[in-house]
Structures are given as C-alpha cells and as structure tokens.
Amino acid sequence: MLFEFAASAARLGELSQEAERPTPRLGICVHVALGSHPAAGLADIAAAGMQRMFGLPAGRARQLAIGGTPRQVADQLALFQEAGAQMLAITCQPAPTEQSWELLADAQRLLNQS
Numbered sequence: 001m002l003f004e005f006a007a008s009a010a011r012l013g014e015l016s017q018e019a020e021r022p023t024p025r026l027g028i029c030v031h032v033a034l035g036s037h038p039a040a041g042l043a044d045i046a047a048a049g050m051q052r053m054f055g056l057p058a059g060r061a062r063q064l065a066i067g068g069t070p071r072q073v074a075d076q077l078a079l080f081q082e083a084g085a086q087m088l089a090i091t092c093q094p095a096p097t098e099q100s101w102e103l104l105a106d107a108q109r110l111l112n113q114s
Contacts, residue, residue, distance in 0.1 A: 009085075010084075030080070033066075047064070078111055
C-alpha cells in the first residue's frame with residue numbers, strides 16, 4: 001500500500017507541474033488494529049474488518065491493514081507522511097473502544113514527535 005501511495009503521490013505531483021497548478025493536499029485512510037502489547041494477529045483483525053465491510057479479497061485486505069502497538073503504528077504511519085500524506089484518517093478495527101481511542105491518541109503523540 002505504501003508503494004502505491006508513494007507512486008500515486010509522485011504522479012499527481014508530475015501532473016500538477018505539467019498543468020502549472022499547485023499539488024493538491026494528499027491524504028490516506030488506513031484501517032488499524034491497536035494493542036498495548038505487540039501481537040502478530042493485530043493486522044489480521046484490521047484486514048478481516050475490511051473484508052467484511054468492503055468485500056476485499058483476503059490477500060489485498062492484509063496488504064492494506066496496519067496493526068501493532070502505538071509505537072509500531074506510528075512508525076508505519078510516518079512512512080505515509082514521508083511519502084507525501086498530509087492527512088491521515090484512521091479506522092479502528094475492531095469497532096472503536098475507549099482503550100483503542102487511548103492507544104490511537106498514544107500513536108498520534110508518537111507520530112507528532114517524529
């Protein structure tokens with residue numbers, strides 16, 4: 001997913017230059033499963049949610065899913081910022097809970113520190 005986003009961002013920049021227009025702001029929506037401890041299956045939880053909601057094939061959903069601790073998620077989101085994302089929209093999987101909001105806030109703080 002990161003490679004696709006970076007390639008699209010680069011191409012949009014080229015097209016904007018060719019048209020002598022400013023490059024639009026870029027953003028991405030990602031599906032994230034957060035945990036307080038590293039767990040190999042967290043990204044699978046996010047992938048399963050995308051399969052249910054959007055009917056994505058399992059392999060594609062897994063490519064698009066992000067999972068881990070707040071630090072792991074922040075590190076993955078930072079890669080999108082480095083690739084040109086100025087806005088990040090996060091969908092928590094499974095359904096958001098008070099704990100997932102707290103973990104997401106931790107990830108945001110870590111991302112803003114990097």
